[in-house]
Amino acid sequence: MITITTPTGDIGRQVLDRVLDSGEAARVIVRDPSRLPKQVRAKAEVVEGSHAEPATIAKALEGADRLFWLVPPPGFRDAGPARRYYIDFTRAAAREAASRGVRMVHVTSLGRGYQGAAGLLSAALDMDELIESTGVQDRALALPFFMENLLRQVQSITEQGVFSMANTPDQPLLTVATRDVAATAADLLLDTTWSGQARVPLVSPDILTPRAMAEIISQTLGRTVRYQEVPLTDCRARMVQSGASPTLAQDMADMVNAQNNGIYDAEPHNPTSTAATGFREWCQDVLKPIVHS
Template sequence: MIVITTPTGRIGRRLLGTVLDAGAPVRVIVRDAARLPAEVRDRAEVVEGSHGDLDVVTKAFAGADTVFWLAPPDHRAASLDDVYSGFARPACEAFVREGVQRVVGVSALGRGVLPNAGHVTATLAMDDLIADTGVHYRALTLPTFMDNMLTQVESIKNQGVFFSPISGDRKMPTCAVRDIADAAAKLLLDPSWTGRGDVPLLGPEDLSQNDMARIMSEVLGRPVRYQWVSIDAFKASMLERGVSEAYTQGLADMAVAKNNGLDNAEPRTPQSTTPTTFRTWCEDVLKPAVLG
């Protein structure tokens, strides 16, 4: 039995379809079962509730061999520990109690690179917490998602601009959500791996924000430019939207760390290179979102 958390999220939706199509028995944890397509409810066991709740994960992990773990964002959290390790502690207890063998988790690049990288540092602490339970653990260590650009679709569509506190010339890796889901599915369906390990996933090329603006302009057939914003302006924008101080500061610290080379420390290898280029992602995902 494979348990999948966040089955209605960007990664979870594709992952769930792939694992179901492979014929594996699947159980999902979802806050609202009505958000699942009817065909999924017909093919998978559904446990309703939060995977941060001990009773819910105890029920979901009973008889399960493998779990896909993703800590959901909590923009109102009082601390980053609440978002990551605090949220995962009930699941860690249930991993041991219910005899889960393997866990595949969504994590981040940057272990041992910089001392304070906000959300990245908190994510890596969560990895340690999970691994310390004794489960076999694979952390998908990820750079910035290409799909995060979808949060700026309206600005790109209406103003031809996107914003970030990252230097316009800093070249960094990115990866597409679909490649993350496919890598997770491969691990979930493989019962042979053991121990603890990181699985870095890097897109085929390092691009700067200015590079991305150029590619988006070419794909969309309209000018798109990149606008750098200061960390202070970035934080003010987040706080105005109701994001908590702790969550906002974590994003700011992460941006500073990435700007200082956090994601560039991992060497790209044939094994870590994912197939989707940013141009392909723009053609397949961004263009329909902007022009549709």
């Protein structure tokens, strides 16, 4: 039995589809079961609740031998320190999995070894240490910037021909497509031969700056799209003005600052870490159909 968290999220949904297609028994944890497609409710066991709750995770792991773990983003308005959020959310699951002999596949950040504050990325790396401390058998998917983050800017790309972030225009930013994350996670969940603890870095085959990404987007869409850098101070202020807690806004700013300082290069990644999807392919397969819809 494979227990899957965040089954309505971008990555969790894709992991669940792959597991169900394999014929393996699956169980999902979800706050609102009505958000699950009918075909999923027909095939998978459903445990209602939050996977941060000890009672919910204990119920969801009963009789299971594998767990896909992903911590959802912190609440926009009431977020406290990211580290506390990640650790508190994960503590019960890691201990429960270890005590039951459940193997974990979990999503985290690339960048172990980075010296400095990295906001949400530091929190994810601290979560890894917590998971490892329990002795649970685990594979940590160490990931850089998601290509899908750019989908939040489809309106700006379509209407204004621009996408903007606080990342330095000419600083390489490692990326990965969520479909590659899901494929790797599903493969590990379905593979019953591995044991112990290990990190699995996963990055796209091309290394691009935000400015180079804009060029590829322009070529793919057949129209000019430029990259616009937003100062970190402005980015933080806009988040607070939009209702984010000051703590979350600072954690986000620290994360981008770490990306600008090369956090993803702090952790070794080699040809075995290369994901299947390049940025140009992702633009063609994912971004272009959405822009043109």
